[in-house]
Amino acid sequence: MSRVTTLIFFVVGLASLQALAQQPAPSSHNEVLIRNAVVMTVTHGDIQNGSVYIKDGKIAAVGKDVSAPASATVIDAGGKYLTPGIIDSHSHIALDDDVNEATSPVTPQMMMMDAFDYQDKAIYRGLAGGVTTSLLLHGSANMIGGQAIVIKHKYGASRDAMLFPGAPRSIKFASGENPKRVYGSRDQLPSTRMGNFAVQRAALVEAQDYMREWDDYDAKVKRGDKDAKPPRHDLKLEALADVLRGKLLVQIHCYRADELLNEMAMAKEFGYKVRAFHHALEAYKVADQLAAQGVAIATFSDWWGYKQEAWDAIPWNAAISMRKGVRVAIKSDSEDFARRLNQEAAKTMRYGGATEEEALKMITINPAWIIGVDDRVGSIEVGKDADLVVWDGYPLSTFGVPNKVLIDGDVYFDRSLPGFGMPHYREGE
Amino acid sequence: MIQSSVVGRQSSDSVAGRWALAVGRILLVLAVGFGSTASFAQHKTLVLKGGKLLTISHGEIENGVLVISAGKIAAIGAANAVKVPKDAQVIDVTGMTVYPGLIDSESYLGLTEISAEGSTNDLIETSDEIMPHMHVYDAFHAESELIPVARLNGITNAIVAPQSQDTLPGQDSFIQLDGKSANDMLLVRDIAMPLNFTGEQRRNESWEKRKFPQTRMGLAAQLRQAFMDAQDYSQRWADYERKKSDTTAKGDDRKGPPTPPKHDLKLEALLPYLQGKKAIVLAAQEPSDLETAVGLARQFNLKFVLNHISHSQSVLDYVASLKVPVIVGPIYEDPKNYERYDAVYKLPGELYKRGVKIAFASYDAHAVRNLPYAAGFATAFGLPHDEALKAITLNPAEIWGVADQLGSLDVGKTANVVVADGDPLDVKTDVRRVFINGQELPMRSRQTELRDRYSR
Numbered sequence: 001m002s003r004v005t006t007l008i009f010f011v012v013g014l015a016s017l018q019a020l021a022q023q024p025a026p027s028s029h030n031e032v033l034i035r036n037a038v039v040m041t042v043t044h045g046d047i048q049n050g051s052v053y054i055k056d057g058k059i060a061a062v063g064k065d066v067s068a069p070a071s072a073t074v075i076d077a078g079g080k081y082l083t084p085g086i087i088d089s090h091s092h093i094a095l096d097d098d099v100n101e102a103t104s105p106v107t108p109q110m111m112m113m114d115a116f117d118y119q120d121k122a123i124y125r126g127l128a129g130g131v132t133t134s135l136l137l138h139g140s141a142n143m144i145g146g147q148a149i150v151i152k153h154k155y156g157a158s159r160d161a162m163l164f165p166g167a168p169r170s171i172k173f174a175s176g177e178n179p180k181r182v183y184g185s186r187d188q189l190p191s192t193r194m195g196n197f198a199v200q201r202a203a204l205v206e207a208q209d210y211m212r213e214w215d216d217y218d219a220k221v222k223r224g225d226k227d228a229k230p231p232r233h234d235l236k237l238e239a240l241a242d243v244l245r246g247k248l249l250v251q252i253h254c255y256r257a258d259e260l261l262n263e264m265a266m267a268k269e270f271g272y273k274v275r276a277f278h279h280a281l282e283a284y285k286v287a288d289q290l291a292a293q294g295v296a297i298a299t300f301s302d303w304w305g306y307k308q309e310a311w312d313a314i315p316w317n318a319a320i321s322m323r324k325g326v327r328v329a330i331k332s333d334s335e336d337f338a339r340r341l342n343q344e345a346a347k348t349m350r351y352g353g354a355t356e357e358e359a360l361k362m363i364t365i366n367p368a369w370i371i372g373v374d375d376r377v378g379s380i381e382v383g384k385d386a387d388l389v390v391w392d393g394y395p396l397s398t399f400g401v402p403n404k405v406l407i408d409g410d411v412y413f414d415r416s417l418p419g420f421g422m423p424h425y426r427e428g429e
Numbered sequence: 430m431i432q433s434s435v436v437g438r439q440s441s442d443s444v445a446g447r448w449a450l451a452v453g454r455i456l457l458v459l460a461v462g463f464g465s466t467a468s469f470a471q472h473k474t475l476v477l478k479g480g481k482l483l484t485i486s487h488g489e490i491e492n493g494v495l496v497i498s499a500g501k502i503a504a505i506g507a508a509n510a511v512k513v514p515k516d517a518q519v520i521d522v523t524g525m526t527v528y529p530g531l532i533d534s535e536s537y538l539g540l541t542e543i544s545a546e547g548s549t550n551d552l553i554e555t556s557d558e559i560m561p562h563m564h565v566y567d568a569f570h571a572e573s574e575l576i577p578v579a580r581l582n583g584i585t586n587a588i589v590a591p592q593s594q595d596t597l598p599g600q601d602s603f604i605q606l607d608g609k610s611a612n613d614m615l616l617v618r619d620i621a622m623p624l625n626f627t628g629e630q631r632r633n634e635s636w637e638k639r640k641f642p643q644t645r646m647g648l649a650a651q652l653r654q655a656f657m658d659a660q661d662y663s664q665r666w667a668d669y670e671r672k673k674s675d676t677t678a679k680g681d682d683r684k685g686p687p688t689p690p691k692h693d694l695k696l697e698a699l700l701p702y703l704q705g706k707k708a709i710v711l712a713a714q715e716p717s718d719l720e721t722a723v724g725l726a727r728q729f730n731l732k733f734v735l736n737h738i739s740h741s742q743s744v745l746d747y748v749a750s751l752k753v754p755v756i757v758g759p760i761y762e763d764p765k766n767y768e769r770y771d772a773v774y775k776l777p778g779e780l781y782k783r784g785v786k787i788a789f790a791s792y793d794a795h796a797v798r799n800l801p802y803a804a805g806f807a808t809a810f811g812l813p814h815d816e817a818l819k820a821i822t823l824n825p826a827e828i829w830g831v832a833d834q835l836g837s838l839d840v841g842k843t844a845n846v847v848v849a850d851g852d853p854l855d856v857k858t859d860v861r862r863v864f865i866n867g868q869e870l871p872m873r874s875r876q877t878e879l880r881d882r883y884s885r
Contacts, residue, residue: 398809
């Protein structure tokens with residue numbers, strides 16, 4: 001019964017292999033030493049006058065005294081701050097207008113990979129703002145939307161080289177105003193929150209039946225029943241079955257406190273886990289319950305009032321939720337905010353008194369956890385990908401802007417260069 | 430009180446004076462000075478002592494003293510140079526930064542509550558392009574929950590403009606972010622009029638739904654026709670007034686009095702602008718639109734300030750040669766695909782270098798509170814810090830003709846004063862106290878109430 005799954009894994013695996021093959025030649029970037037930096041590691045404090053040694057795209061050493069071979073390319077940070085690359089756990093860039101397949105409220109078989117426009121300049125503009133990894137999600141028109149992709153912002157590289165190798169699969173769910181507006185405006189189900197949850201529940205029940213049909217079939221085959229007829233392969237139900245099997249990280253667009261609770265109850269009922277609530281502007285009202293379930297949030301710092309379910313948004317949401325034990329990420333959901341997520345994170349220091357490290361976590365290791373790549377990126381630690389930002393100015397302020405951005409040890413953005421500031425990319429080539 | 434006389438006053442020299450509003454310099458000053466509900470009897474003399482004063486007009490004063498009396502700044506200087514009045518209430522602001530209230534040069538405050546809820550929006554009348562007789566003061570909602578949210582971050586004054594989908598969407602008002610009613614808060618009604626020429630005003634949503642004006646040619650032709658109609662209209666009234674006075678002078682009433690022309694609200698609304706009494710806010714983004722719009726303004730001798738010009742990097746010397754101020758931004762506007770990532774971020778700095786007076790605007794309602802961060806961000810791209818601060822205080826006060834009352838910490842100016850724990854332009858800075866007209870306002874909004882209820 002897992003043939004389709006196997007096929008999907010095969011395709012993803014192949015893409016990963018290609019990704020490795022098509023990365024820019026390591027050349028002199030094979031070994032890089034960044035020295036004379038204030039290294040903000042995120043997970044183990046700041047290192048004044050620190051160095052980071054990069055070998056084969058990975059962080060090989062971090063500390064005050066780091067030895068590197070004389071052949072290593074040296075980047076003297078001149079006392080500037082060095083942070084991990086920013087991670088955006090909610091983005092719709094590089095998908096042209098193909099964010100929502102808004103023709104049915106249940107479309108888990110939509111693959112964002114099929115719409116990935118890797119030449120979208122928004123990838124470059126995010127990169128110039130220090131973003132190195134983004135989760136590109138389906139939109140929120142559907143209760144159950146499509147499957148996301150995780151990209152690295154290697155603008156100018158080939159499509160497959162931009163995919164984050166081996167990143168787990170995520171699926172987008174949504175609730176609240178958007179689905180009910182999209183379908184309600186066409187006089188279709190759902191047009192209410194009752195309708196929303198009924199649609200979601202029905203889809204999950206259908207997936208359970210589908211799984212049972214395949215289990216029955218497999219059992220028959222096992223018994224040697226040669227007349228057993230296989231059920232139809234159904235991409236949609238196969239994807240939902242993977243939700244129930246826990247093979248997909250469930251990312252839920254959800255605003256209101258009551259719906260956060262309803263979605264958690266639904267997950268419990270069907271036995272899957274919610275990885276993160278996105279937007280979650282009322283998380284501060286039910287933060288204890290979110291913390292108890294280990295559900296993270298990916299929220300805005302201070303955006304509010306754009307619709308009814310964003311009316312109770314307060315800029316203290318992130319800090320209050322964090323203090324009650326919720327893992328909090330600040331995300332962009334916007335081409336614009338993606339370019340200055342560091343400022344957005346810094347706002348949590350003012351609204352609710354997050355510390356520098358707590359604020360920085362909200363745009364690095366916490367979103368990395370939401371995406372499921374926190375063992376690979378999100379902090380400056382030995383063995384992790386060398387996705388790093390050298391900052392002009394203090395990053396957790398209005399004034400900090402990236403000077404250089406490295407991905408897998410290669411400089412992809414350098415502010416001091418003319419043109420677009422990209423060593424690997426020239427317009428028109 | 431004074432506002433009502435501003436609003437009701439007939440223009441003495443306008444032929445269509447019954448409807449036109451004259452905002453003369455003196456009236457304007459009075460309006461700003463007295464535009465509060467607060468009765469002056471309630472004002473105690475207040476002293477802010479020990480803070481770092483960012484005067485804007487004459488540098489910074491460490492360990493300063495600011496004396497507020499009768500809603501105005503009564504004295505300012507170093508601790509050892511200013512005498513603290515005996516019966517004054519002294520507030521120790523040691524370690525704090527003290528600066529004038531911030532001014533947003535384009536907002537939609539009071540015109541919207543919840544963006545997606547149509548019933549809460551009065552942002553723009555799109556039934557026609559030429560709508561100069563739309564006055565935002567007719568819609569301005571003083572009780573908006575958005576206003577305290579903005580004020581809590583030190584924004585004390587703002588231009589309220591209609592949105593920009595029409596070439597002539599109506600007239601702006603200048604507000605103060607405190608008051609019990611719209612009358613209290615609307616300091617200057619019809620202070621200026623936007624003229625938008627960015628291409629977004631075209632009625633070309635789709636080929637099926639197209640209607641005039643579908644192109645920039647259509648937009649420009651329609652604008653020229655509107656201003657020419659207003660000129661004709663003005664002439665008809667002048668002719669009428671002349672005939673009327675001729676008849677009276679000659680004592681010849683055999684023909685009877687001449688018939689007055691019909692009143693036309695649209696055309697009358699354009700007259701103060703045609704007469705150069707008020708400024709047009711001329712919005713364009715790209716060089717070609719900018720030059721078309723400037724050409725149009727010149728054809729009709731319109732006094733103007735520029736708005737946006739976000740993608741006009743290639744003609745900044747030309748912009749400087751116009752010798753007009755620029756409301757710049759939003760600097761978060763996405764660059765065009767052919768532009769470098771920082772093309773728009775750099776614009777304020779580049780304009781400053783060329784001697785252009787700039788001001789920032791939020792171009793928003795819910796995000797008005799973030800105005801200082803746009804200015805601060807521009808400092809990372811070449812704008813000096815002092816100039817960034819000026820561009821949200823004294824520069825806009827000068828551009829909008831209220832600098833004798835607002836925009837800096839100077840004796841005699843309205844005491845719109847902010848106390849914060851750091852650099853006003855940094856996102857980490859917490860605003861601690863806000864004074865408008867010398868009155869300290871509670872640091873409460875719907876959002877702080879939700880915070881307090883749920884963080885217990």
